[in-house]
Amino acid sequence: xxxxxxxxxxxxxxxxxxxxxxxxxxxxxxxxxxxxxxxxxxxxxxxxxxxxxxxxxxxxxxxxxxxxxxxxxxxxxxxxxxxxxxxxxxxxxxxxxxxxxxxxxxxxxxxxxxxxxxxxxxxxxxxxxxxxxxxxxxxxxxxxxxxxxxxxxxxxxxxxxxxxxxxxxxxxxxxxxxxxxxxxxxxxxxxxxxxxxxxxxxxxxxxxxxxxxxxxxxxxxxxxxxxxxxxxxxxxxxxxxxxxxxxxxxxxxxxxxxxxxxxxxxxxxxxxxxxxxxxxxxxxxxxxxxxxxxxxxxxxxxxxxxxxxxxxxxxxxxxxxxxxxxxxxxxxxxxxxxxxxxxxxxxxxxxxxxxxxxxxxxxxxxxxxxxxxxxxxxxxxxxxxxxxxxxxxxxxxxxxxxxxxxxxxxxxxxxxxxxxxxxxxxxxxxxxxxxxxxxxxxxxxxxxxxxxxxxxxxxxxxxxxxxxxxxxxxxxxxxxxxxxxxxxxxxxxxxxxxxxxxxxxxxxxxxxxxxxxxxxxxxxxxxxxxxxxxxxxxxxxxxxxxxxxxxxxxx
Numbered sequence: 001x002x003x004x005x006x007x008x009x010x011x012x013x014x015x016x017x018x019x020x021x022x023x024x025x026x027x028x029x030x031x032x033x034x035x036x037x038x039x040x041x042x043x044x045x046x047x048x049x050x051x052x053x054x055x056x057x058x059x060x061x062x063x064x065x066x067x068x069x070x071x072x073x074x075x076x077x078x079x080x081x082x083x084x085x086x087x088x089x090x091x092x093x094x095x096x097x098x099x100x101x102x103x104x105x106x107x108x109x110x111x112x113x114x115x116x117x118x119x120x121x122x123x124x125x126x127x128x129x130x131x132x133x134x135x136x137x138x139x140x141x142x143x144x145x146x147x148x149x150x151x152x153x154x155x156x157x158x159x160x161x162x163x164x165x166x167x168x169x170x171x172x173x174x175x176x177x178x179x180x181x182x183x184x185x186x187x188x189x190x191x192x193x194x195x196x197x198x199x200x201x202x203x204x205x206x207x208x209x210x211x212x213x214x215x216x217x218x219x220x221x222x223x224x225x226x227x228x229x230x231x232x233x234x235x236x237x238x239x240x241x242x243x244x245x246x247x248x249x250x251x252x253x254x255x256x257x258x259x260x261x262x263x264x265x266x267x268x269x270x271x272x273x274x275x276x277x278x279x280x281x282x283x284x285x286x287x288x289x290x291x292x293x294x295x296x297x298x299x300x301x302x303x304x305x306x307x308x309x310x311x312x313x314x315x316x317x318x319x320x321x322x323x324x325x326x327x328x329x330x331x332x333x334x335x336x337x338x339x340x341x342x343x344x345x346x347x348x349x350x351x352x353x354x355x356x357x358x359x360x361x362x363x364x365x366x367x368x369x370x371x372x373x374x375x376x377x378x379x380x381x382x383x384x385x386x387x388x389x390x391x392x393x394x395x396x397x398x399x400x401x402x403x404x405x406x407x408x409x410x411x412x413x414x415x416x417x418x419x420x421x422x423x424x425x426x427x428x429x430x431x432x433x434x435x436x437x438x439x440x441x442x443x444x445x446x447x448x449x450x451x452x453x454x455x456x457x458x459x460x461x462x463x464x465x466x467x468x469x470x471x472x473x474x475x476x477x478x479x480x481x482x483x484x485x486x487x488x489x490x491x492x493x494x495x496x497x498x499x500x501x502x503x504x505x506x507x508x509x510x511x512x513x514x515x516x517x518x519x520x521x522x523x524x525x526x527x528x529x530x531x532x533x534x535x536x537x538x539x540x541x542x543x544x545x546x547x548x549x550x551x552x553x554x555x
Contacts, residue, residue: 005031006331008152008167010140010180012038014115015299015316016173017122022324024131025059026463028331031165032132033154035139041276042199043115043234049314049410053108055321058462061125068117071236072098076112077216078404080396082223082378084211085267089222089393092404103407105438106448107456114234143170143183145293169327170295178301184292190285194306194362196246198253198279202262204272205238211266221265224378226369229265253279282306284359286351290344298323303351308361309403311354314410319347325514329537334488336539338419346415354409357433361403405434412436415443415517420538422520440505440521446512449501457501461516464490468510470502475509479529487533511536
């Protein structure tokens with residue numbers, strides 16, 4: 001037998017890196033293996049969502065994201081055009097990342113940080129604790145769950161050497177074609193083919209000087225056949241991702257066709273360098289299960305989505321944070337027998353919701369293929385034609401707003417019905433896309449309130465359970481503290497006397513989980529404090545004997 005590790009993470013994309021980093025941040029060592037060399041030639045994501053940025057704030061790496069390499073002074077408009085030297089139907093203006101303000105519901109905002117920039121940030125985060133061992137060009141070639149542990153077989157690409165690793169748990173973050181998922185025999189439900197698309201990364205210095213349109217982060221190209229391509233700024237300088245969007249029929253697309261398509265999109269001949277090409281299939285699938293025995297899946301291995309909306313990687317980061325604290329709890333002895341099962345029951349519905357919304361966004365983006373504009377708008381001028389273009393553009397702009405404004409998707413997810421939550425009897429808030437009202441109802445993300453300049457309530461959460469006590473004379477919590485200590489649950493008590501925070505949180509006592517979701521709230525301690533603690537640690541009916549842990553009290 002070779003190396004032993006508490007957790008083996010397979011796949012060092014953003015989700016695998018985040019999971020390894022968060023485990024290490026919680027004091028858990030892990031081995032992270034990646035079959036590639038880690039070089040990103042085709043960034044598959046470019047937007048770090050607001051919830052992911054809140055996690056980055058927790059980890060202390062927001063400055064790394066902001067300085068990762070994207071031109072933060074580049075405008076983030078989205079525009080729909082015939083071509084870059086043709087007609088513009090409409091535009092949704094957005095400020096440059098350096099100028100965009102945080103919404104009132106969060107201390108952070110989304111950031112533009114494509115995968116070729118974001119992965120190195122997460123790699124630096126994972127490595128900083130010294131608890132993550134990362135091995136590139138190392139492939140998982142076998143899994144054997146023996147009940148008490150998992151034996152994994154690894155193969156090094158360069159040497160051809162194989163070895164076995166014994167892990168207490170394995171997490172497959174190995175992408176849409178996940179071998180871990182296949183080994184587990186887990187199926188996926190949904191639509192296996194939405195479109196066949198070809199992505200091209202190309203370099204062109206000063207592309208903005210070659211066309212008549214105002215700068216934008218994303219251009220959507222609409223022709224007589226409908227929506228046929230998009231162009232996205234990859235670094236806000238000289239690199240672009242062109243996507244030739246096909247239909248559900250597979251066909252080969254060569255470099256000559258791609259070059260002609262790029263020239264058509266720009267509307268003139270020009271010099272550019274193709275850096276990489278990637279044919280891929282847009283899918284809408286969610287795994288039927290997220291766990292089998294001691295092996296889990298996360299990220300694209302668990303859910304595949306159209307990138308329309310930017311939900312894929314960000315949903316995967318939520319997977320990582322949800323699973324991480326639960327693995328840490330079990331490995332550290334205070335998590336109950338049922339805790340790890342709640343990873344699937346909590347995160348799978350979130351994936352179904354997000355994947356479905358992304359698919360609907362794609363339908364809206366491609367709607368000109370069905371509701372085609374008047375052919376005259378592509379090659380004629382005149383008052384009537386100009387008015388037709390404006391009218392068509394206004395309708396398309398209004399329809400696309402649901403994709404551009406989606407704070408409810410990123411922050412409004414709720415772990416409804418989770419067995420490790422204690423409901424308070426209040427109705428579930430409406431699940432909205434473009435609107436998000438903060439609530440401290442159990443299962444929801446604990447609300448953000450500025451307690452003082454630069455200090456958010458969100459800065460209180462992360463490594464342990466946090467029991468918030470509100471008001472000048474907060475209720476006693478001695479029984480909860482004693483129950484947590486007896487069960488070995490890390491707990492910190494924080495007293496808050498702050499009018500806005502008291503209003504938003506609504507109850508005098510609020511218990512927040514390590515992932516930042518509310519687990520319980522009330523105005524007084526429950527009669528059965530031990531029952532509350534056992535519920536939130538997944539130990540109702542558990543016979544585990546945890547190690548005692550101390551509680552901290554803060555003012």
